[in-house]
Amino acid sequence: MNVGIVGAGLAGLAAGCELAGHGHRVTLFEKRPFAGGKTYTFTDSETGDVTDNGQHVFMHCTTEYTSFLRKLGTLHLARRQKRLRAPVFGPQGRRSVIAAAPLPAPFHLLPSFVAYKHLGVRSKLRVGRLLAAVHRMREDERLGLWEISFDAWLRDHGQRDEEIGRFWDFLLLPTLNARSSEVAASDALFVVREGFLASSKSAAIGLAKDGLDTLHVAPAIGYIEARGGTVELSSDVRRIDADGNRAAAVFADGTRREFDAVVCATGHRQALNLLPSSVTEDPAFGALALMESAPIINLHCWFDRPVASFSMAAFVDSELQWVFNRSRLSDERDAGREQLVVSLSGAQRYMAMDKGELERHFIPILRKALPGSAQAKLIRFVAIKEPEATFVPAPGLRRPPNSTRIVNLVVAGAYTATGWPATMESAVRSGNAAARAINVVCQGARK
Ligand SMILES: Cc1cc2nc3c(=O)[nH]c(=O)nc-3n(C[C@H](O)[C@H](O)[C@H](O)COP(=O)(O)OP(=O)(O)OC[C@H]3O[C@@H](n4cnc5c(N)ncnc54)[C@H](O)[C@@H]3O)c2cc1C
Missing domain, CATH: 3.90.660.10 (Polyamine Oxidase; Chain A, domain 2)
Structure with a gap:
């Protein structure tokens, strides 16, 4: 099939690689003169150093991003910890360490938690008791907490300002890019369980040694091009049309490029403008207009x-x-x-x-x-x-799915319902899921 993908961020690139790998002819359109989306690299004009727009970190638990790097043959270009270990400095330079020990979960966190200097003993006991309860929590219980804020849930479970500020928000701010008062308890608890409690290795940190461009952006483009696909930069798509048989990307000058299927792999705000109203008016996509x-x-x-x-x-x-x-x-x-x-x-x-x-x-x-x-x-x-x-994974937010009412129009992006916060992992998972949805359309067309 001929597949058009709008947006060459990580979700679009992951979808493109997956589809090109399955023999589809892929064309990616990217508005900016460079690919990578929120994971781009530039060379600093004064120092000459290759630098990412922002430091990106992944964890051992982010398995689809790691598999993506393995597929691209670039996993060796990442610096990866075996287990989490990082110094934590408090006021006056007081140093502690957060580290995972080679022990069964959740005991892997115990030695560094006991020695941790930035929480008082009573706070540690309150946090420790709740961590044990979170570890035992059933998955359906966690999922049921999607309408309540994490802050409200923490306070219902005996946590006070010190624990929330110095422990829970300390964990969540870098992983969810928001504080406990802004996010749903279900999303916050996902991060705590998946990222920190699942195993002694889950929180181990990985980073690009020399930039995200060499780690995944350029290799993904190479992967797509080697399989007959193309990536067209500075291509600003203004509208996506689809009717189940044909799909088209429409550009500013009115040009239409026709495909068998299209993946809309932009951010959520752009998707709201690009997708046909029959999709954006579908209640399943209602969150597009509400997401902050x-x-x-x-x-x-x-x-x-x-x-x-x-x-x-x-x-x-x-x-x-x-x-x-x-x-x-x-x-x-x-x-x-x-x-x-x-x-x-x-x-x-x-x-x-x-x-x-x-x-x-x-x-x-x-x-x-x-x-x-x-x-x-x-x-x-x-x-x-x-x-x-x-x-922001706010309380009450239902993230949109990949598939739309129009079979040959699929959506991808870190914001879709992957279950993961807005991360590289979520973008890759969403791109992979979008590619699977297109493969299903393709199989249906062959029958
Ligand atoms: C500074 C920063 C730090 C981060 N740190 C981390 C981290 O440590 N770990 C982590 O896992 N995640 C981190 N993230 C989040 C992560 O980068 C994103 O979740 C992920 O890259 C999103 O990918 P995406 O493909 O869904 O969206 P995007 O990257 O937004 O890609 C969408 C693409 O679509 C293009 N586009 C938009 N409109 C059009 C149009 N009309 N026509 C054509 N193209 C269009 C855009 O230009 C863009 O390239 C960070 C993000 C930032 C910005």
Whole structure:
């Protein structure tokens, strides 16, 4: 079949690879002059360093993203922990470690939790009791909690401000890009169970050594092209038409490109504008108009010498959240200088600040947290704001499916009903599911 895919983010690329691998002729249209969507890479003009728009992390439990890298032959280009281990700095530089021990779940977290310095003993007991209950929870019980906020659920289960701020939100902010008051309990509990409690390995972190472009974007394009497909950049689709037999992408100049089937693999806001009204008016797609987005800001800071003693670190009671040391994580960096990336999730409060304000606000905080930076000179500062980094899995939200009422029009994107938060894993899962839906259409057409 001839399949058109609108959007060359990770969902579109994953769908494209899967479909091209099944022998379909794939054409991807991407509005921007580069592919990758929310996972793009650029070369910094001053330092020459290859840098991602934002630090992306995956975990051992994100199995479809890992399989995607395996299929592309690039898994070796990721730096992967065997088990979770990361330092956590508190005020006055107090250092603790979150680590998973090689023990059966949920006991793998026990040694580091007992030694953890950023929670009081009573708080630890309250958190520990609830973690044990979450581990025992039935899956249908979790799924039933989709209309209540996680914050309300936590308070119903005896959690107080200290536990919510210093433990639960500390886990959720980087994984859901939102705080417990903003998200459904079912989604938050999915992250806690799947990401942290499922096994001693599930939370182990993986990152691109030298950028997401070499890890998945360019290899995915190569994979599609090697199987007869094409990726057309700077192609802004304005409308998608489909009637079950033929489907078409319609461009700004009125040009129509006809296909047997189309996958709409844009973000949720663009999908709302592109899809025919018979799809957007379907109650199953009602969430498209309701979904909120949350921003992420990444601050890329280059110092003229090494300043940090870690590859990555989390910060509690600090605006820094997570700091990644790209110079240590990469295989190809100039050992003289050091690039740190401060990753700010749920960054609404900083969105109105310009680059200068962000630099004046954050560099003193960073220097205070890193005593080794006292003599170092900041040689470059780049702030990248992504206003629509993720959708917010709000209480009561029903995410849309892949299949629409029109058999040859399928939807893909991290926001669809994969069960996963807005992650690379969700995007790949959704792309794979969209490809399976097209394969079903194809089998039906052959009969
Ligand atoms: C700064 C940042 C940090 C993140 N950190 C992590 C992380 O650590 N771990 C993790 O797993 N996830 C992370 N994410 C989330 C992850 O990147 C996304 O969930 C995922 O990449 C979304 O992929 P997608 O294909 O669904 O959507 P997108 O990446 O948004 O792709 C949609 C594509 O469609 C294109 N498009 C839109 N309209 C049109 C049109 N009319 N015509 C043609 N093309 C169009 C867009 O240009 C885009 O390329 C992060 C996101 C950001 C922004």
